[in-house]
Amino acid sequence: MVLLIDNYDSFSYNLYQYLGELADEITVIRNDAMTVEEIAALKPTHIILSPGPGRPEDAGVCIDVVKKLGSQIPILGVCLGHQAICAAYGAEIVHAKRLMHGKQSEITVLQDCPLFRDLPEHLLAARYHSLAAEESTMPEFLHITAYTADGEIMAVQHATEPVFGVQFHPESVLTPDGKQMLRNFLLYTGKVRTDGVQMISAAIKKIVDKQDLSYEEAYGVMNEIMNGETTPTQNAAFLAALSTKSAKAETIDEISGCAAAMREHATTVQHDYDVMEIVGTGGDHANSFNISTTSALVAAAGGVKIAKHGNRAASSKCGTADCLEALGVNIQQDPEKAVSLLGEVGMCFFFAQKYHTSMKYVGSIRKELGIRTVFNILGPLTNPAHPRFALLGVYDESLTEIMAQVMMKLGVRRGMVVYGMDKLDEISLSADTKICEFGNGETRTYTIAPEDFGFA
Template identity: 50%
Template sequence: MHDFRSKRCSSTQNPSSRRTGCACWRISLDAREALGIIASGKTLSRAEAEAAMGSVMAGEATAAQLGALLAALHVRGETADEIAGFASAMRANALRVVVDDGAIDVVGTGGDRSNSINISTISALVVAGAGGHVAKHGNRAASSQCGSADVLEALGVRIDLGPDGVAQCVREVGVGFMFAPRFHPAMRHAGPVRREIGIRTVFNVLGPLANPAGVRRYLLGVPSVALGATIAAALVELGAERALVVHGTDGLDEISPSADTRTWEVSSGSVREGHLAPEDLGLRRAERIEITGGDPATNATAARAVLDGTHGGARTAVLMNAAAALWVAGLAGSVKEGVAIVTRAIDGGAARDALARFAATSQRIGAAEGARA
């Protein structure tokens, strides 16, 4: 990848920390037992984490046990093995969506409290307009006024399609949306506890990794540098084919148009750290205020402006993120080459058309699903 100033990470995995080797070795462990391991000062192996989360998904953990487990993990900080194990259990309990091997998710974990426009969601539409396939997994707002589900709904997209409908959208339009509550019914056992304890938990970072389509390519934004290396290592554990984990040094969980961005490139089972800046891609640095968002109507207006070709900081942000996604998807030889491709997709109207087709197709499929219900 020619656009990064890179260095090899000293380590992406710690095999000695995995007492059971791989997650395919199934073990029995419930939330209370997992809490006991953590309370003793140890970390969970991937298999132990998967078993513990499996018991949560089955409704076997009490509210007290789950709350204590989430709080203990929050205080100590989750390891890559633990995150990978939890994500594996969530994937196993999700409704499955079948998409092609080259599909990608363009997503942020949220939690950066930037109240920015929906950069990842707009970028996903641009990637679809440029010929990519995006299986986007998302939800309503967490730390902002407008999540991916909120803005897509405001743009006329039907967000509650089932597995077959989402797969059809990806095939026909190049983008489909999986509304997290629809695809993770087992999360009903954890939802009330998450709301009651009122702190950021591991579930906030698990959403992107628990993509029901099982995508193996990601552009994934995180809200802190510390989380970047951990998520990249978890992606290695989960068998990601290619991914780029990003964190804007201005705090953005996207590639930032207004600051340098830290990157963790996942490929061939290893992680390479680097940096990316607007100037590296021939773009002007923007002011942070240019990507400030608001409610769903405000963010939908901003999305349409970018797709209509309006210049400014929002366009720069989308160009950078969509270009990186194309590179991850293997549709551009470098991120800089990706910028040229997505610029043509926007200015030629293909990105705008992708939104129009997505809205029409999702509404048609949604009506048909409703008639069959």
């Protein structure tokens, strides 16, 4: 449940509308309706402090919420909520350099901040404020993550706690990337493990008992794996159990949680292109050639910017990296060279091992298991170029809608998830293909047949 604390401001309605498109359950309370203890008893997964009139001391329970719950629950403060966060940690709130009400300005963001993941370094934001945090009074642990050209603080992030603040309004139409920021916040879980107990052991037991993992559990386990905190035996048990838990695929929460943790451990590539990925999950046991790789070459020749991401074979005979290397491609090229190729020839390749160094903890295990694991699904979701468009082939029909939902949650703007009904993770030439097309928060499922395109 996402808790929105309303500081008696009409912008709370806008926040609620956006959140309603991103979260299943939202509770709204006024800033003087509950104590911190009563709020904690609600057990929210995330807390958002709304904009509002006045100064931080006028924001009711907000400052106490930051002080007492900031180490436990992810918190996002917007405008007055942002100022309440800064004030809670000792910063002074002073008159802003410029009076900004209903105006749009360019801000510069730090892309390593989870709020701004997958967003450009420079973006437009709506501002409605006459006060701002004074930089000289900011504590060292409260990092500035966005600012204006004249040096006004536009966003902050706590160094060790899941607390974020934005002086601007992500819920305004004048902030085009605002919804993505809110989505990024809701995907962020902060510190999952607080008692020193490994999550993977409990997760394995839960999976063996045929129970689904929550988003937080999946995120926590993958975080442990990527940090090298688990043993090879635990990793193998977790991957095997998760892949055989039921006849159906992993759940949206399980996939999203694992993907979010894996993305946080990956190297991100900076570029200015609207790129597309064409990729299959593998694991269909069809022993087909590298169809997505050859399709990517054709699409790039047609003018589409393709950022291909892949690895050596895990559950098949030949992975994307194996194929391209055999063709003479330097799969070990550095990020700068890859991006330059994207501009020059319209296609580049990111070798997964180079960008996901934490995969060293599971690479050999995947090969030894020789079965499809959740990593077949995660690969297409963790492309370091963060493509905004995707054509994804899946190994199981039940994954078409699931993966469409997951990809939208992770910021892919538009794409298709396809499954060849003759058990191919590709569009088939010999049977119908099920397609789940997604974009603008909506999905549409239909089938196509080879005959529709002149193949008898």
